[in-house]
Amino acid sequence: MQNALKIISGTAHLPLAKKISQYCGVGLTQCDVSRFSDGEVRVQINQNIRGSDLFIIQPTNPPAENLVELLIMVDAARRASAKRITAVIPYYGYARQDRKDQPRVSITAKLVANLITQAGADRVITMDLHASQLQGFFDIPHDHLYGSKIFLDYFRTKQVQNLVSVSADVGSIKIARAFAKELQIPLAIIDKRRIEANKSEVLNIIGDVKDRNVVIRDDIVDTAGTIVQGAEALRKHGAQEIYVCVTHGVLSGEALERIENSPITEVVITDTIQRDMNELPSKFTEVSTADMFGEAIRRIWHEESVSKLFD
Numbered sequence: 001m002q003n004a005l006k007i008i009s010g011t012a013h014l015p016l017a018k019k020i021s022q023y024c025g026v027g028l029t030q031c032d033v034s035r036f037s038d039g040e041v042r043v044q045i046n047q048n049i050r051g052s053d054l055f056i057i058q059p060t061n062p063p064a065e066n067l068v069e070l071l072i073m074v075d076a077a078r079r080a081s082a083k084r085i086t087a088v089i090p091y092y093g094y095a096r097q098d099r100k101d102q103p104r105v106s107i108t109a110k111l112v113a114n115l116i117t118q119a120g121a122d123r124v125i126t127m128d129l130h131a132s133q134l135q136g137f138f139d140i141p142h143d144h145l146y147g148s149k150i151f152l153d154y155f156r157t158k159q160v161q162n163l164v165s166v167s168a169d170v171g172s173i174k175i176a177r178a179f180a181k182e183l184q185i186p187l188a189i190i191d192k193r194r195i196e197a198n199k200s201e202v203l204n205i206i207g208d209v210k211d212r213n214v215v216i217r218d219d220i221v222d223t224a225g226t227i228v229q230g231a232e233a234l235r236k237h238g239a240q241e242i243y244v245c246v247t248h249g250v251l252s253g254e255a256l257e258r259i260e261n262s263p264i265t266e267v268v269i270t271d272t273i274q275r276d277m278n279e280l281p282s283k284f285t286e287v288s289t290a291d292m293f294g295e296a297i298r299r300i301w302h303e304e305s306v307s308k309l310f311d
Contacts, residue, residue, distance in 0.1 A: 003083060005301045006049050010058035010069040013274040016090065016290060017057040023294030029054075033069055041065060043072045045080055054082040055125075055297050060093035060112065061250065061273050067093060067112065071119045078120030086123040086300065087116055088293060090272035091248045095130040096220075098137075113137040125296055127272060127289060128219045128247040131171070143306045145296055147247040147270055148175065150287050151217070152182050154268060160213050160243065164188050168218040168230055176217045188214070190230040210238030221246040221269070224255035228262040241265045248272050249284075256281060 005024060008031040009017030021028045030046035054077050058070040070087060077085045094108035109130075116124065117140055124138055127145040135142045155163075167176035167189045180187040188207025214234055221227050221244070231242045242264050249269035259267060260281045268285045277286050292309065299306050 004052045005297075006047075006052040006054045006082070007297070008045065008054065008056055008073065008077075010056070010066065010073055012059045012061065012066040012069065013057070013090065013271075015274060016271055016288075016293075019288065019290035020057060020088075020294045020297065023291055024297055031073070033073070041068050041072055043069070043076045045073075045076055048080075049077060050081040051083045053084050053086075053301050055086045055088050056121075057088045057090070057293075059091040059273055060089055061091050061248075062093065067115075071115055074116065074119040074121050084122045085120060086125060086297075087121045088125045088297070090127055090270075090289060090293065092126045092129055092134070095134055098131055098134055109134050110137045113139075123300070125293070125300075127270075127293075128175075130219055132174075143296060143300065145289075145292055145306075146310055147219075147272075147289065147292075148179055148182070148217070149310060150270060150289060150292065151245045151268060152179070154245075154285075154287055155183065155215065155243075160215070160241070162212050162240075164207065164209055164212045164214045164239075166190060166207075166209070166214045166216045166230070166234065168216050168226060172218050175219065179215070179217045186212075190216075190233065192226065192230070205233055205237045209234055212239060213241040213243070214239045215243040215245060218244075218246045220248040220250060221255065221267070222250040223253045224251070224258045224262075228258045228264070231262050231264045235263045243268065245269075249275065251275070251280075259283060 005026055006029045007021045008029045011033050032044045034042045056073050060067040094112045097108040123141045125143045128147045135144050163185045165176050165180035165185055165187050167173045169192050177187055188209050191204040243266050245268040247270050267283050270289045271286055296306050
């Protein structure tokens, strides 16, 4: 069938791919992702995709093999004559290296965009990029989804009183301000200085958080050093319950231990990165992005507006 909707998945997040395909009302197209004895990645699509509208679901969080899998799947689909290939990347790895801020460093966000394009992707879907301008790194159509809608639904249901939206740093002001506007609550900003990669120092809290419940809104939590320092500073300034909602829970190094021993009340993350929630502390809550990705896929397949999702 020409222009039939097809969805395949790599190994980075098969559970999310299954949920997305269920939302779209199609089964996952059979695709074998295996390894040669030396570890080299091999991909074979086991069903006919000629002339189809193909969506490949694969976040590119570490290890780097996740990115390699995506590139090989795109290449295999192109050689199998798919009509349109869309790379659905719930978490776009290597996005934090988005500029030359020091001598002799790579801009990996652009490098990865070039690799995906050259492999043969016709379109890309991502969620909450580390910086919105990264959309311009792609020379193909790019749909950028926003996780705030999912978090807004969660907090409206939770009905936390006396709440303040807090930006984790100056770079997150836009996302925190939009969050504050939708919930009709005040905005505060954590003023920090980054000492080096994965290390920062909180200098001040801009805004009134005394005797208020706060929610820190950010796109990513990695080592959790910044989030925990911010939470400790908010507590010193009189904040009561401290909630954190971040789209991408990378949670590397000592992140879990830091969060467990911090004044944070609850951390709400999405399922853009696969992890076993039973292995996380009880402070963590996971909300699903499957319906949003599924609706975006359905709209693209039918040539409908994706931006209407956020009206």
